[in-house]
Amino acid sequence: MLIVVAVALLRPDGRILLQKRPEGRDMAGLWEFPGGKLEEGEQAEAALARELAEELDIHVEPQNLLPACFASAAIGSKDLLLLLYTCRIWEKLPRSVEGQELGWFTLSQMEDLEMPPADIPLLGLLQRILRP
Secondary structure, eight states, rough: EEEEEEEEEBOSSSOOOEEEETTTTTTOOOOOEEEEEEETTTOOOHHHHHHHHHOOBBOGGGGGOOEEEEEEETTTTTTEEEEEEEOOOSSSHHHHHHOEEEEEHHHHHHTTTTTOTTHHHHHHHHHHOOOO
């Protein structure tokens, strides 16, 4: 099983940051929550903070990553477990270190985007969690 950690970075206006998978990678062109693979022996929150520093050049304290929901999907011959966190506090403006396109979207806008199979069910779960 492949475990992936990801985050819904939440701005005060309710928009959430997504990144577009670059050409040359699996699922190129799909929008996804930022994050990455959990390395052996790594805690999920520490792994996510590391990935955000590497991908977006932002600093996130692990205690500011709040577990939100999870989803699973079959990706080729592997089973993927995606752990999604929310975060409202980070340092610096997110920027794409690897040149990926970034965008801030509302949950309703995300419903019209092409996303990886494991990310899609997270939208409805986030709507329930973030509902005022």
